[in-house]
Amino acid sequence: MNDVGEAVRITGLTKAFGSIRALDGVSLTVGTGEIYGLLGPNGAGKTTLIRSLVGLVTPDAGTVTVLDCRLPDRAVLAEVGYMPQSAALYADLTVEENVRFFAAVHGLERHAAARSTADALEIVDLSPRRRSVVATLSGGMRQRVSLACALVHRPRLLLLDEPTVGVDPQLRAELWQRFTTMSGEGTTIIVSSHVMDEAERCGRLGLVRFGRMLAEGTSAQLRRLAGVERLEDAFLVLSESPQ
Numbered sequence: 001m002n003d004v005g006e007a008v009r010i011t012g013l014t015k016a017f018g019s020i021r022a023l024d025g026v027s028l029t030v031g032t033g034e035i036y037g038l039l040g041p042n043g044a045g046k047t048t049l050i051r052s053l054v055g056l057v058t059p060d061a062g063t064v065t066v067l068d069c070r071l072p073d074r075a076v077l078a079e080v081g082y083m084p085q086s087a088a089l090y091a092d093l094t095v096e097e098n099v100r101f102f103a104a105v106h107g108l109e110r111h112a113a114a115r116s117t118a119d120a121l122e123i124v125d126l127s128p129r130r131r132s133v134v135a136t137l138s139g140g141m142r143q144r145v146s147l148a149c150a151l152v153h154r155p156r157l158l159l160l161d162e163p164t165v166g167v168d169p170q171l172r173a174e175l176w177q178r179f180t181t182m183s184g185e186g187t188t189i190i191v192s193s194h195v196m197d198e199a200e201r202c203g204r205l206g207l208v209r210f211g212r213m214l215a216e217g218t219s220a221q222l223r224r225l226a227g228v229e230r231l232e233d234a235f236l237v238l239s240e241s242p243q
Helices: 046-052 074-079 095-105 110-123 139-151 169-184 219-226 231-240
Strands: 006-017 020-031 035-039 061-066 080-083 157-161 188-193 204-209 212-217
Touching: 006 046, 006 188, 020 046, 020 061, 020 188, 020 212, 035 046, 035 169, 046 157, 046 188, 074 080, 080 139, 095 110, 095 139, 110 139, 139 157, 169 188, 204 219, 204 231, 212 219, 212 231, 219 231
Parallel strands: 035 188, 035 204, 080 157, 157 188
Antiparallel strands: 006 020, 006 061, 204 212
């Protein structure tokens, strides 16, 4: 883990929806500038965990500290970028209008918002489509707009819930290069995925299933712990281990 400080600390986080326990005593720490991957199948609790970091889920037990602030603390959210699994966009606005709206929400003044919007659209390769109405875009392009909205205010903490679903392989590789650059510049990134090749790009991984943290470590450490050569096999082995 990065030794220059903590960006996120979660302790004993528990959340139930009726009879379903989405999170079951999850604890983790993410260092500043780290790319941390939450790896697990659909329904494992990854989305609930990420939503708890932006105050969209109120835990039944446990604590969440983000950028040295104990949640709930609305002020810290100005430093957080969040890309949900389902794009939360205004379908009747253009790509550029959507991104500029989110820039304004985060308090950027007009000229700064214009510059940041242009930069964000360049990152996701949507500058040529900036005047397109979102309703006319493909699912993959909407994902890219959503990512631009999360990036536009240059957050210190970036939360990405399945960010590359529907994105072509070339752009996926380019986005991951960008994430690596951002990490090197001090941005902390937490990304959820069930795609193994993406997980390999993370500095550390948390394997999540049934709302519990099965194991943490680098890809190499997890494979060594499970005694296998492939990360996918490590997940299967560790899922079957007594907790």
